[in-house]
Amino acid sequence: MSTHTPERAERSGTDVAAGPEAGAATRPETGLLIIGASQAGVQLAISLRGTGFDEHITLLGEEDHRPYQRPALSKEFLQDKVDKENLIFRSQQYWDEHDIELVKGARIVRIERHAPAEDGRRDGSGVAVAADGTRYPYRRLALAVGARARRLELEGAELDGVVYLRSADDALALKARLGDFRDVVVVGGGFIGLEAACSLHGMGKHVTVLEHGPRLVGRAVGEDTSEYFLRSHRERGIDIRLEARMRRLVPGTGERAGSVAGVELEDGTVVDAQLVLVGIGVVPNTELAEQMGLAVDNGIVVDRHAVASDGTTVAVGDVANMPNPLPGAPEGERIRLESVNNAIEHAKVAAYSLTGRQEEYAGIPWFWSNQADLKLQIAGLTLGYDSTVVRRDDAKGRFSVLYYRGGQVIAADCVNAPLDFMAVRAALGKGQNIPAGAAADPAVPLKTLVVDRTAQEVPA
C-alpha cells in the first residue's frame, strides 16, 4: 500500500548478504519489536518503560510520519483547528531518552520465526522482513498492526475523488482538495462518516450521507441515539439517506473524465458529488498473524493478557480479538474494540505480560465522537441489553440513553451530558448500579441514584 520510498537502514551499518534479498540490511537484534506505531504500539513502548522493561525497543511505523494521533483527522485537523505537529505523540527527544528506536516507512511483509527448541517450545524470537528487504531480528514480537479502511466495492470506486479517511496522508490529501468541490457524498453513517460530514458541512460544503443500514451508527449506539443524531444532522442541513442502495459511481465528462461526478442510486437518481468520502468500517490487518500461524478470527485471537495463540507474541489494539474486558461480562464473550481507550488499556496489559506480570485486562470501555455541536460519550458496552432508559432535556440540548441487562446498567450513550457519562462510567467501574426507575428524570443527577449492586439484588 505504501507508495513512498522506505527509509533505508543506514543507521544499522552492516549490510549482511544473507537471506533471499541479497544486499538488504540486517538491523541489530532488538529486545522487543513492535510492528505498528499508532496509538496501541506507541502506548506499549511507553508503558514498557514505565514498568521497568530495560531492553531495547524498536517501534516500526509503516507511514512516513512520526507517530501521531488519529481521532482528530476527521474533526479538528480537517477543520484546520490543529496542525500535524499538534497530533504528534512524543518529541524525538523522548524516544531517544527512553531507548526506543523509531523507524518510519517500514512495512513488514513477512515474519520468520526461529525454530522451536528441542522441547518444542518457542522462545518468541525471530526476524521481521520489510518490503525493502531490511531484516529486523527480535527476541519478542508485538503486533500493533491495527486495521485498514474497508474499500468500497462498486463500479467507479477507482475514480479520482473517491477518498478514505484513516491516515494522516488521507487527511492531507482530502484537505488539499477542499477548494475543488462543492458537493460531497459521504458513504457510511458511522462515526468517521458523520464526523467528516459535519466537518465538511461546517466548511460550507453540500453534504449527502448515504447509509446502507436502517439507522445511523447502527453498530455502536442504540436506536434512540441513532434517531437523535439523524434529526440533529438533518436539522443542520445535512442530507441523510438511510437504506441507500448505490448502483455505481458516475464519472465526469470532458475535463473531468476519470474523476467522480456523482453517485447513482438503484432507483436511477444521481446524487452530485465531486468528492466521495468512504467510511464503511475497517478490516483488521491479520495477514502477518495468519502467515505466522496464529489463531485469527475477526482479528488476532488473544487471551486476557494480550497474548496470541503461540503463547509468546502479543497483539494489541484494533487488531486484537479478545475476551470482553467489561467486569461481569458473560464467560467466553469475545470482542474486537476500535477505540483509543482500548488501545491504551490493552497496551498496558500487554506491557505487564511482557515483563512477567500477569494482569488481566478488565475495564470499562469508553468511546467518544464529536460531531459539530454534539459531543457523544459512550461508557460500557451495549452487548446483550434488554431495556433502556432515555434521559432527555431539550432545553439544555442534552440526551442520554442508559442500557440495562437484567436490571443492571451496562452502558450509556451521552450527548452533551458529561455528568451522565461520568456517573455511569464510575458506577460501572465500581460494580454499582443506577436503578432504571428514577433515571428517566433528567433533572435528577445520576450520581445521586447510584446504589451498590449487592444491595439492589436483595429482594424487597
Added chain:
Amino acid sequence: MPTIHYTDAAGETRDIEANVGDSVMETAVRNGVPGIVAECGGSLSCATCHVFVREDELEQLPGMSEMEDEMLYGTAVDREDCSRLSCQIKVTDGMELHVTTPETQV
C-alpha cells in the same frame, strides 16, 4: 520561552519550555510528563489531563467553559477549587505556570 512547571504527586518537578499556542496538556504529553494521560487528545471528552493550578496563578487564566466544569466532576482524583483540564489551557507569551498532577488520572 514560556515555561510550565509540572510537579507530580510525589513532589518532583519538571520544567518544560513550551510553545505559544500549544496547550499545557500537549506540552506535557509530547515531553512524556508522567501524570497526564489525555486519552482524547484534547477534545474535552475524557478528563484524564486534570491538573491543580497554583492558587495565585489561577486568576490570570481564562475562565472555564461549562463543559470543562462538568468534565471536572469526573476526574479520577477529586477536583479542587484550583482544578483545570490542562487541554483547555493555552500557553501564552511569557507564561510561567505551575501545575501539580494528581496521583492518578484513570
